[in-house]
Amino acid sequence: MLRPQAIGVFPGTAGFLMLPPVPEAQTLMPALLRGYLPERWPEEWEFFSLGVSGASVETILQAVPEGPEGIYNRFILQPEADVYGWARERLAGDYVLLLDAVAWQMGLCPEPPKLPEADGEIRAFVSAAQGYYAIHRGSWEAGLERLQAAAEAAEGVSPVFAARLYTEWAASKQMRGDDEEAVIAAYRKALDLMEGTAFGEVRAELWFQLGTAYQERADGRKGFLMKAMECYHEALKVFRRESHPDAYAMVHMNLALAYLAMPSTDRGSRLRAALAVQGLREALRIFQKDTHPDLWASATMNLANALQHVSTSHPEANLWEAVALYEEVMEVRREEDDPVGYARILANQGNALAHLGAFSRAVPRLEEARRRFLEHGEEDAAGAVDGILQEIRRLRQQSEGDAAAEKGEVRRGAP
Structure with missing residues (x-):
């Protein structure tokens, strides 16, 4: 088997496919593990190129070469019980570990394989499946431990895979309100691992998630709110209104809330309030009542709240606008x-x-x-x-x- 494999690096189906050994592998694999595609693909890897580009299953299947990787890949592309049984009869060793781990995720076997003797990305892939299995059964602590172990196993050989696993671990901890310092540290580690990779959108999403982690921990503290705002500005370097409208609007809404949460005791409070109003109006260019009713209601409510506090030469106009906005929100909420x-x-x-x-x-x-x-x-x-x-x-x-x-x-x- 070619090692390391690119499993877990790319999103979608390509993140499960295995690559067969080729003479150029040692030259191409370091860049591929960071998300950079070769200018010329080896013929045996053409199927993977098709998978990354989002080609149809039928097209990818036609390009899958023979061999153990091909048997495994055919199951990935056709995750059905009979194909699983056919593949399992023909594979052994680490191939079976990966096959069984995917089969559990597809609902074709009752549990993932036990922790393997293998290392690196193979161990990480199976350990992650065990983590998901534990979480699925309600054992959150055990599941998060396995996810963290998976990230650590992948870190030295597959930085993008490790970053994705650290991100899942941090997001799960954040959702549960657990250990905010550890959540922030995990997001930062994921960002470091994603440095210099081809996944700019993933990094922007990580900046946004890190910003939310700082904002949730802030409790009105200026230092944490400033860090959150820095993260949101990093995310906006990638999330533009034209290319990523929903993400762009969400970042602007969170940024506005961070401005509003800042202590209002210094001379910058008026400017921050004005920036918050501006940011919420920008978010509402995307979040419309008919297309994003819940997000529209949240942004509109926050805008109405902000208008009550912003200092302008026409406070009555702002207050009457706020009154009207609350009335609109009550039509949705x-x-x-x-x-x-x-x-x-x-x-x-x-x-x-x-x-x-x-x-x-x-x-x-x-x-x-x-x-x-x-x-x-x-x-x-x-x-x-x-x-x-x-x-x-x-x-x-x-x-x-x-x-x-x-x-x-x-x-x-x-x-």
Whole structure:
């Protein structure tokens, strides 16, 4: 068997295919393992070229050469029970390990093979399958341990494969809210391993994921938010509106939220608020109500929130725009789907109306929000709404007192 193999390097079907030995292998393989395709493919590797380019299964099958790699590859291209049985009768050693690992992922055998004596990318491939198997059975700790072991096994021989495995490990830990420092370290290791490879989009995605990890850990701390923003700017070097519209919009939305989360005690807070509004408007050029309803609602809600805090020469216009945006969001975010979220929209809209002095419209929304918060055990949120209602009552009493005093002055001065 040719070693190392390019398994796990390329996305899709090509990431499972095996390459047969050829005289040029030692020259071509280092670049291929980093994602760089040769200008001239050996004839025996033409099928792999077709797989990377996304050719049809029928076209790739016609180019698959004979030999053990060919038997294995035919199963990859036709992952059916009879082809699996046919291939297993004809293969041995590491070929069977890889075959069984893929067969488990395809649902054709009950579990992946045991941890092999093999090393490098072969050990990593099987260990990763064991990790997925453990996670599938609910054993998250064991599964994540196997994924980490898989990444470590691949690191010295197949950096892109190792980076992908570290990324999966970090993303799984991040999803569970586990060990934020380790998550950040894993994303950074994956970025280092991806340095100098052909996978610029993967690196951009990693920068974005690292940014989210810093942002989740920030809790208002400026240093972590600054790191998150640096990561998002790195991602935007690749994610352009024309080429990657959805990713571009998502990065702009997260970047805006990072600006808004920064402490507002320094002189840069006004600029950051303005940049946040600009970023959210940019995201909404992509996230439309009819094409991305959930993302549109999130971006629109965040824009409305930002407009309440941005310092401009026309604050009333911003507040009225925020009121209208909240109204639009309530057409998408239904109360029955997320009653607490719906209450937040009501509270934010009521707050904007209160700042505008439209108390008769603000109070019903705020009272409704308060009631819903209390119904769902959100005492702190209800308390915040109470504070706004108390301030409205104070302002109304003050206004009534001023009006009465003015009327008294007029009466006393009347002829």
